Amino acid sequence: MSSFPASAGRVRDSGRASRDRLLALRECVLCFQPYGFRATWHHLIVGAGVPRNLDDDPRSLVRAVDELEEARLVWRAQSEDYAARRRREKADGRRDASRADHWRSWAGLIAYCPDFEKHPTERLAVVVRRVIAAYESGVDPLVTCRACGSSPTTDAPCPSCGVDPAGPAASRPGIRVRTSYRWRAVWQRTAR
Ligand SMILES: [Zn+2]
Structure with missing residues (x-):
C-alpha cells in the first residue's frame, strides 16, 4: 500500500487523469478510514460533491482529500502524544499498554459505521476529535455515543x-448484505 502523503499528492496533481486521481483518493481512504472504508468513502464523495463524470469538477477530488487529511492530522497528533507518553511510562518501568488504550492501535478506524450510508455528517475532523476525546475520557459507549453524544438503547449501531x-x-x-447492492451506485457516483 502506498503512503497517505504520496497518494494525497497524486489526488492534487491536476496534470493527472481524473480517473487516476480518484484511484489515488481510494488509496488515501485505504490508509485512513475512521468510519470504515465504505462509509468514509461515501461521506467524502457525497460531501465534496464528486460527480459521476469526474472531469465536470476535478476540484471536488481535492476537496475530498483535504477533508480526509484534516481529520488524519487530528489522529496523528493524538498518536504522537500517546507515543511520547508511552516512552515516559516505559522509562518508569511500565512495559504494558493499558487496555483502555487499545483503540489507539486501530489505525484511526475509531468510529466504524456498518451501514455505509449512515454515518455522521459533520466534518470528519470534528467527529474524529470528539471520538478521541470520548475514548480518552472513558465514556461508556452503551450510555453515551462517542460520536454524537446521544444515548443508544441497545448494543447496536447508534x-x-x-x-x-x-x-x-x-x-x-x-x-x-442489505447495503451491498447500493455500493455499486456509490462507487459509480450515481447514488445521491
Ligand atoms: Zn451516535
Missing part, C-alpha cells in the same frame, strides 16, 4: 449517527 459502539470487530452481517 440510531442517530450510525457509529457502532462495538467498533470494527462487531459482526453485523445483516447490514452488510
Whole structure:
C-alpha cells in the first residue's frame, strides 16, 4: 500500500487523469478510514460533491482529500502524544499498554459505521476529535455515543449517527448484505 502523503499528492496533481486521481483518493481512504472504508468513502464523495463524470469538477477530488487529511492530522497528533507518553511510562518501568488504550492501535478506524450510508455528517475532523476525546475520557459507549453524544438503547449501531459502539470487530452481517447492492451506485457516483 502506498503512503497517505504520496497518494494525497497524486489526488492534487491536476496534470493527472481524473480517473487516476480518484484511484489515488481510494488509496488515501485505504490508509485512513475512521468510519470504515465504505462509509468514509461515501461521506467524502457525497460531501465534496464528486460527480459521476469526474472531469465536470476535478476540484471536488481535492476537496475530498483535504477533508480526509484534516481529520488524519487530528489522529496523528493524538498518536504522537500517546507515543511520547508511552516512552515516559516505559522509562518508569511500565512495559504494558493499558487496555483502555487499545483503540489507539486501530489505525484511526475509531468510529466504524456498518451501514455505509449512515454515518455522521459533520466534518470528519470534528467527529474524529470528539471520538478521541470520548475514548480518552472513558465514556461508556452503551450510555453515551462517542460520536454524537446521544444515548443508544441497545448494543447496536447508534440510531442517530450510525457509529457502532462495538467498533470494527462487531459482526453485523445483516447490514452488510442489505447495503451491498447500493455500493455499486456509490462507487459509480450515481447514488445521491
Ligand atoms: Zn451516535
